[in-house]
Amino acid sequence: MKVIFTKKMLLVILLGVFVVISVFYFNYYTQRFLVKSNKIISTLEKIRSLELRLNYEILKNGVFLYSNNDFIAQNIKKIEEIKIDFKDLYPLEYKKFIEYKKNLQKKINYIYQFQILNSSIKNSIIFFNKEINYLSDLIFEEIKNGRFNINDYLFFQKANSFVISLFISRNALDRDFLVNNISFIKNYTSSNEKIDIFKKLFLIHMNVVLKNYPLYKRLLNQIIDESNIDLIKDIKTEIFHKEQEKIKAFRYFSYILIMFIIFISFFIAYLLARIEIDKIKLKKSVNKLKEIVNKDFLTGLLNRMKFNKDIKKIQNPVLLILNINRFKNFNDIYGTKHGDLLLKKVARYLTKVTPPEIEAKFYRLGSDDFGVLYQKDKIDSIELANYLKNKIESYVFKIRKLRVSLSVSIGIADIPPLLENADMALKAAKERRKNILKYSPSLDIRKKIQENIKKYNIIYSALKEDRIIPYFQPIVKIKDKSIVKYEVLARIKHDNKVESISSYLKVAKENKIYSELTSKIFDKTYTYVKDKNIKVSMNLSIEDILDKELMKNIFSKYANKNISHKVTFEMLESEAIEDYEIIKKFINSLKKYKIQVALDDFGSGYSNFAHILNLNIDYIKIDGSLIRNITNNYKSYQLVKLIVDFCKQNNIKTIAEYVENEKIHKKLVEIGVDYGQGYYYGKPMSEIL
Amino acid sequence: MKRIIFIIFLKYLYAFNLITPIPEHIKIDKQKAKLGKYLFMDSRLSADKKVACISCHKPNEGWADKRRVSIGVFGKKGRVNSPTILNAVFNFRQFWNGRVKSLKEQVFGPLHTTFEMNMSKKDVEKFVNKNSFYKKLFKKIYHTNYITADMVADAIAEFEKSLITPNCKYDLYLKGKAKLTPLEMRGKILFKKYGCITCHNGVNIGGNSFEKMGLIIPYKNCIDDRYEITHNVLDKCVYKVPTLRNISLTAPYFHDGSAKTLKEAISNMGYYNLGIRLKLDEVKAIEAFLKTFTGELNK
Structure with a gap:
């Protein structure tokens, strides 16, 4: 099947393809966007939770005496290893994120520094804890030895108080607890050598603590300050809002796409409807055509x-x-x-x-x-x-x-x-x-048809092979039986026999070769007769007369003074005479060339005496059926007599056909028929002797 | 069920333990590690074809160097003492001053340093790409026709990853599979009591934070410290806390290799970083404890 695409169909296909691609691309884009965006959000959330976890670890490190630094290191590593880039998707937020990263790096450095300070303070606390006991032991030994020094005890009290306040201030993150007693401890000199050595070491630790504490406090505050974590939170919130807005835009775009699809659907429906309408129209046309096909164009009847x-x-x-x-x-x-x-x-x-x-x-x-x-x-x-x-x-x-x-x-x-x-x-x-x-x-018409076909074939081939020949039967004067002329009869040579053509005539007429037969006989007779001193009588049917071509041919030969006076044309008296004017006209034209006219088969069928009078004819041939019965049928006898009398009165010669024996001959003599024809006088022959 | 609960319970304990045992297995690519081992031992990766990685990280010297500082190409002396690469994978950063974060990055340090191996990336690539042995191995493992310096570093790092020493006596003790002697036990308590554990904790017993050398009593010889990287005054004398695992094998000690024996190192640490003078018996006890950290290489 050949498919023909109209412009509209192509348009629909194009639109369809466009929509499908749009839907796919839209789907792909949306999905990618959402996946990306959600990944960013979840990563930011992860960073935030890691940061909080880190802060927790730092505080743990600060509060507990012992803590495992692995946790801090691992946490930092985890945060540092997170790499996201959303510069293309959210450039403004990404800028903030870069800022966050910088802050994070700072924070990590703070953490490292804090860890160092925290270690020093922890170690000093351990030292103080251990050494205060040592000092108390020293003083207790002095007292035991009876060398109690009130100043040494005071020093012990002050040092003890410092250590306690150190514990408090570390946990309270407040240096104010530390300020007391410091100058006393710094300036104290003991007479006891051991206490003096202790004091020097104590002072070192104290100085380290006092020196490191403000930085320690500041760093810890900076580390646990959540403004950077809040920044992450802000970025996350902003991204979330932007994502929501984009989703809204997606929704509107999807509405447009849906509308587009609906539009195309309607368009297709419209096209389909058009096709349907065309179909109906076509059906109507087909029906009309069918009617035309079924009807006869001329009469309006069915065909x-x-x-x-x-x-x-x-x-x-x-x-x-x-x-x-x-x-x-x-x-x-x-x-x-x-x-x-x-x-x-x-x-x-x-x-x-x-x-x-x-x-x-x-x-x-x-x-x-x-x-x-x-x-x-x-x-x-x-x-x-x-x-x-x-x-x-x-x-x-x-x-x-x-x-x-x-x-x-x-x-x-x-x-x-x-x-x-x-x-x-x-x-x-x-x-x-x-x-x-x-x-x-x-x-049994079928047999007849087959016969007809057979006959047609015979006559047709005879015509083509020149086997149609004229036979001549003598016409005699009844009185003395002397030959006056011959009737030309068409014969057909077939199977080495010669037979009458009469049984073939009907087939010839139906098949339009009748005129050819006539033409053949006339031509041959012409050649045969033209130089002989013989008169002939030849048959013409109404069909022959109406055939202009044939007539032209016959006239060209016989309308000639050399031969025309030797020729009589016999015409059949039948229904054809109804076409009276034509016959009359024809006879008149024959008369111009002195061609004589005979009326054939008179007395059978529609013989009309009135017609005869109006036609300028020379002979009447009395029908053979009448003649044959003339001796035994009185009616026939009377009819023949009537015809003969009528002709005599009107100066028309009579010819009797089918004169087969002497009996008939005698009857004819009696009646006074002018001429006779039949086996009694002579059979048809191919040659005139 | 009971067993599972027991395991969870154990894990809980470890998590709260300040020192955690080394995992018995970590995931490594054995083929890469093997290739890395060849490279690690190949002295052709140095400018004078005499110094390999292994020259300063000697297996029989605790994968460190017993010289105070190592000798690089053309007899050049290094600046700081060569640290052990055993369990280096567990360090949060590499080098004394922690200037890189991964083993792979670390590889380029000694390679590029003029007084160590003194090879540029191009030199390295030129050498390995000419070597049919390496060409074949890299082709097989990295599916490449051109070996980059990065691949070389990756292979060496993979080898170093394999150098872990699980199941030291203390790890077994932590897992309940060994008992400490009274001396070691005393050392353990002192280790905590004097605050050594403040810095030496975690899986590598150190190697997870920066600390100051001379926290209480200032230390004079602070070379190649973190200050050289950050130029922050506060980072003066700050180093990555070194691991104490296999510490008995890796003398001399400290970044400058100034402590020749472990005892000396322990008492120096007590003095500079804890501000105390440890007694001899205390040092001995701590030393005994530190020796329980010596493990064996995974085979």
């Missing part, structure tokens, strides 16, 4: 295609094919425009008069073939056919200025294949000169 479909839907269908007799002639005479109009009118009339309760469907199945399809049990088919025939034939169709009466033939079939069977019935009806015929298998 053959539709018929093929419909026939499957009806149970027990019956088909009537109604054909306008001789419609082709109408077309030829009045032109196809009128013909089309007539078809339209017939179609309209047919649908109008058909009883609606039988729910029949109407089709145009051929040029002038109308189909009526209905269900068998609705009405008897013959009855319907009769009804339709009567209706149509009694109606006068007005086509512009023409008023046309029609005759119709109807073929009926209720056995499948309906169309073929009805068509056969129709053909059979025409052949048998019945107006209505219902198909039954006994019609």
Whole structure:
């Protein structure tokens, strides 16, 4: 399947891709930001707690006499090892963080210094603790030895008091407790050597303590000062607020994205709706097209295609094919425009008069073939056919200025294949000169068709292979049996036999090669006769006369003084005579060239004496069926006599056909027929002797 | 269950102990340590190809140097006494004045110092990259075609990490696996009573803080002290407190190597930093106690 992208579809796809990328990127960015930001916050929190822990360790170091410095070192290491960089994310806060780092470095240095001072003070306290006892022992020994010195005791008291105040001031972080007694201790000189040595060492420690204590106090205060830790807290809070604000922005952006997605969804829905509408429109167009496809364009009836479909839907269908007799002639005479109009009118009339309760469907199945399809049990088919025939034939169709009466033939079939069977019935009806015929298998039309095909093939090949030849049968004067002329009869050489062409004529007419046959015979006869002193009589049908091309060809040869006086054209007396004007015109044109005219087969069918009078004809050929029966059928005898009398009065010569024996010959003599033709006088021959 | 509670209880005790035992194992990369050992012993890493790390940190001299100061390239004398590298990994900083924080950084000290090994990073890289033996080993361990000085330092540091001495007598005592003699016990009490423990505490019995040499009685020979780094007056004579582990093996003592014997060192410390004159029996007791800190290298 080939997919065609419209601009809109591409736009939707592009937008879709854009949104998807946006969502992914947004998601990725948000997540990364939150992870980063939260990591910063948690790291800051960790730093803060480590700092508090460090302070705790420092205080422990300060308060307890013994403490493990590992904890402090490890804590410092942990804080120093934390490395975070959020210069890009929060530059302002990062600046503060750098400041914090500087402060931290200071603090760490303070801690190292504090540890040194703290050690010295601790060591001095240990010293004092131990040495005060030593001093008390010294004084106790003096007293024991009876050398009690009140000043030494005072010194001991002052020193003791100093040591106690040292303990207090260390814990109170207040130097004020230390100020008393210092000058006394410094200035005291004992007479006891041991006490004096002790005093010197005591003084060293005291001086160290006094010297270190203010710094110790200041450092401790600086170390445990929480302003730097608060700075971390501030940074953390600020970052938290900024993060919250950014999250808010994320939320708004996500709203925009969602709106965008909704918009695209609507857009897609809109496009889908458009497609749906187009689909509906297309469906409508398709339906219309279907209608057009199913209908005959000219008459508005259903067409053959539709018929093929419909026939499957009806149970027990019956088909009537109604054909306008001789419609082709109408077309030829009045032109196809009128013909089309007539078809339209017939179609309209047919649908109008058909009883609606039988729910029949109407089709145009051929040029002038109308189909009526209905269900068998609705009405008897013959009855319907009769009804339709009567209706149509009694109606006068007005086509512009023409008023046309029609005759119709109807073929009926209720056995499948309906169309073929009805068509056969129709053909059979025409052949048998019945107006209505219902198909039954006994019609055996199929065989006939095969025969027809065979015949067509024979005649067609004969024509192509020049096996159509003229035979000549003599026409004699009845009185003395002397030959006056010959009738030219077409023969066909086939299977090494020569046979009459008459059985092939119908096939030839239907297949439009009839005129070729005529042409062939006329050409050959012309060549044969033109230099001989022989008269010939040749047959022309109404179809030949209407064929302008053929006529032109014939006239070009026979409208010649050298030959025209030797030629008689025989024309068939049949329904064709109804096209009276044409025949009349034709005969008149023949007369110009002195070509004689004979009316063939007179006495069969529609013989019309009035017509004969108006036509300028020279001979009448009395139909063979009458002649054959002349000896045994009185009616025939009388009819022949009537014709002969009529002709004699009107100066028209008569020719009797099918004179087969002497009996008939004698009868003809008796009646006074002018000429005769038949086996009794001579059979048709290929050559004239 | 009882056992677990007991272990937790023990840990609690240790945590409150001022001196804690050395862990029996620490995580090291053995291949790196082995490579570091080769480098540690390689005198080609010095300017005159005669001085290796091991020249001043001798295994049979407590991974220190019994000379007062060590002799570097071309016979140049050092400034301070070479400290032991045993358990150096537990020191919070390296060098006497604690100027670097990690063992790896420490490696560059002696390497660069003109009177020690006198090698620039470029010199080191030039040497090792030309050496197929090292090329092969570094390729295998560091997956590199070019050996950087940093990798060399890293390998040496890894080796030094392996130099820990767990299970000294005192550690075993702390774990309840050994008993101290009465003399050692007395030393232990004096160690606390006189405040030695104020500075010498923690896992390395020192090495976890800065202290002043001559805290009470000022000390005169303060060379290479922290003041040289910070230039803060308060940092004069301030050094990293040295570890007391394996102290009996690492004579002479102090940054200047001025105390030839442990006894001398103990009484000097008492004088300068505690402001007391220790009696001989006290010094002996403390010495006996300090000797319980001597452990053995992990194999």
